[in-house]
Amino acid sequence: MLLNKDGSNSKNLSTIIHDTEDFTLHNDQILPLDYWLKNKAEIKQKLNRIVIWVNSDEDLDSLKEDLPSISLIAFNFPKYGDGRAFSMAHLLRGKYEYKGHIRAIGSPIADQAQFLFRCGVDSIDIPNGQSLEIWTTESKRMSRFYQRSEQNDLIHSRY
Amino acid sequence: MYKDVFAPAAPSPVTQNVNMYKYDQFDDTFIKQRIEQFRSQVTRRLSGHITEDEFKPLRLQNGVYLQLHAYMLRVAIPYGQLNSTQMRTLAHISRKYDKGFGHFTTRQNIQYNWPTLSDIPNILDDLHKVEMHAIQTSGNCIRNTTSDPFAGVAADELVDPRPWCEIIRQWSTLHPEFAFLPRKFKIAVNGADHDRAAIAYHDIGIQIIKNDAGEIGFQLFVGGGQGRTPVIAKEIRAFLEPKYLLSYLDSILRTYNMIGRRDNMYKARIKITVNETGIKEFTRLVELEWNRIKDNGFDLPEAEKQRIFNHFTLPDFEKSEYDKVAYEQLKQDNNGFDYFVKHNVFGHKEDGYSIVSISLKPHGGIPGDISADQMDIVAQLSDDYSLSEIRATHKQNLVLPHVKTGELYQLWQKLTDANLAPANIGLLTDIIACPGLDYCNLANARSITIAQMISERFDDLKRLTDLGDLTLNISGCINACAHHHVANIGILGVDKKGVESYQVTLGGSSFKDASIGNIIGPGFSVEEIVDAIETITNTYIDQREKGENFLTCYRRVGQTPFKEALYNVA
Amino acid sequence: MAIDKKIKPLKTPVSVTANLLLKGLSVYLKTDGSWSDNIADSAIAHNRKQETALLELADITVRSQYVLGAYSFPVEIKDGQAAPISTREVIRASRLPTIVPVGLTEKPEWQNEFTAANANSYKH
DSSP: OEEETTSOEEOOOOEEOOOOSSOOOOSSEEEEHHHHHHSHHHHHHHOSSEEEEEOTTSOGGGGGGGGGGEEEEEEEESSTTOTHHHHHHHHHHHTSOOOSEEEEEESOOGGGHHHHHHTTOOEEEOOTTOOHHHHHHHHTSOSEESSOOSOOTTSEEOO | OOTTTSOOOOOOOOSOOOSSOOOOHHHHHHHHHHHHHHHHHHHHHHTTSSOHHHHHHHHHTTTEEEOSSSEEEEEBOGGGEEEHHHHHHHHHHHHHTSSSEEEEOTTSOEEESOOOGGGHHHHHHHHHHTTOBOTTSSSSSBOOOEEOTTTTTBTTBSSOOHHHHHHHHHHHTTOTTSSSOSSOBOEEEEOBSSOOSOGGGSSEEEEEEEOTTSOEEEEEEEOOBOTTSOBOOEEEEEEEOGGGHHHHHHHHHHHHHHHSOOSOGGGOSHHHHHHHHOHHHHHHHHHHHHHHHTTTTOSOOHHHHHHHHGGGOOOOOOOOOOOHHHHHHHHHHOHHHHHHHHHHEEEBSSTTEEEEEEOOOOTTOOTTEEEHHHHHHHHHHHHHHSTTEEEEOTTSOEEEEEEEGGGHHHHHHHHHHTTOOOOOTTSTTSOEEOOGGGTOSSOSSOSHHHHHHHHHHSOOHHHHHHHOSOOEEEESSTTOTTOGGGSSEEEEEEEETTEEEEEEEEOOBOSTTOBOOEEOSSOBOHHHHHHHHHHHHHHHHHHOOTTOOHHHHHHHHOSHHHHHHHHTOO | OOOOTTSOEEEEEEEEEEEETTTOOEEEEOTTSOEESOGGGOOOEEEHHHHHHHHHHHHHHHHTTSEEEEEEEEEEEETTEEEEOSHHHHHHHHTSOSSOOTTOSSOOGGGGSOOSTTOOEEOO
């Protein structure tokens, strides 16, 4: 299940591809970054929507030139304590001026929802077995924050 | 007989007109919502919905540890400033939810050692009523910003650092990007000539300076820290215009968040990042990011800055006149008062006022510990003598910042009655000690017991005064919470096959001439350590030249005479 | 007692301890899977197999979120009961700091809370 930044939910129709050894490329897949980098031409030709996922230790620079053609980028949380995805989302919006959809996948926790949205994330793929209710509550927990961030339209900030 | 000379204290002001940051509706709602979030996290934990692995980072972000015997709650005292109402609430909490005492820490916080998990949200409610919280007092996030405990009043101060600390507090509180950093992150700001905030040992140290053109700005240091690898911070920028403070901090934090190591928690602090990347390259990366984001709305608008600054205007000081001859006479007639003035009283910006340090290091006492009754007494004395204001210091003491010099004697008498007047500030028995193995889950050895034994051995103020400026810090493990590396005499407790052993370092300093102490030789047992400290002080007395304090002497003569004396080598 | 050579011996016997979820207090695993204030009540393992069995028993109440952070630690046996060896475990088993808290001249009543005579048992 996806939790969107406006608080709504939607079904996750895409499959996250981890293993690219033995698989058939088709739409509705979230492809790993290195697979995309090695097979750009084929992917561009076969798919009408380019959707990829990036691990927290991978370099955003490698995506730079193709950003306009990528419609969704998902940041993976290998574990919730790895907070690089927050800065990566911020940089993707602010530095790389990415206009497409940003998603968080992997193992984020409900208490990170609001932080993720504020850093520029549009949707979160809620880990299996977790309560949608808790995620929804936590995503609206704070009505205000002190600092400016990438996505300020959702809350009341000091400046 | 002195009562005629000194006017009685003014009646307690009921109002809290302390020149400190006061919450508005925004702050108030913010804290309330954060408490509700924590309450729901505790509920989820107690009902079994989340495991300890999931709960741990959440409780830590609110200062809740699991220690050796029980949970521990660390409450933030932003940059160490308190009013008397807040101090009374701290006393109330220790009585209602704890065991009647609290522990002031080296980061200007206070810790309770015995709360029940389900009580903690209620403690936070009580704190909220007096505009306090426990947000980010632990965890891999930006911790309480610390500062000079004399901020705003010190005679040697260039600029009051408190408004800047408050700006950093607000910016760092629930910053969406920096709540899950590679490791904890500590910022200190100093605005005086003398460094009373140990900025060289912080992840970011900020010194407020004036440039050649007479403009105020920040000299920024990065990558200092203690722990198992003590490192002195390196300069990242010689002068930063104040208006860019937050964008510059954003840039340092973002760079660290992206490139800081996450493979090994012992190499995750920014000090390692800076050392491995090199300060030159690290600076280049930060400046690159800063040039992208500055003037892009991430800095504080002038009006918001002004709003915060307005809270810190100094109080209107009443004229304070006193009979200087009688005051000198009192010191002559009363040895105890003379020592107190010599060691615990400091110069205030305002004529006729003094800054008074309250030492929480009594004879045989527990460094930094204070009973609920003592907290109430300090609150009352601050009402009576210090415009209701109190400070907590990184040396685990308290400060009454605005005392009329003519009322010092009365105040000293009342402090003495409450066992709050040890005249040992800056002396050997002004020991910094972590809770150690008596409370802490990480400790390898006890610290408090050693501090108690040393303070009992060195009990004579004449002798302590003769030993002069001397810092002695005791950590119960390599995490160095008591900053043993930067003490003139540092003691590190280690575990030797289940038995406590104490390693001694000499020559550290946390002031402007920052240095890291050197290990002097093999460790000492609990039975041996106090004798060893006495051997060290005796060696100093033998070796010193006229006017030389311990550190200067040690730097001149080096380790050899101390080694010879300690280990009987010729 | 026949010694099974396949079962790895331990250098010293061990017991299992944890903290109560609600109060954080240190407690010791008993043979029936409940927990006690008093280390003397704790079950003792003499070899790896028994140690694993005790940790598995402890894990039941860890998983039901009643206690947390269970681990085994070396003990010596005095009068047939477990006693702590390392300074850390001695202090932990006393469930108190070794010092008298500030403001008091002698140990307060709460420091006498946990003795063998009034040991509490915790079951989930």
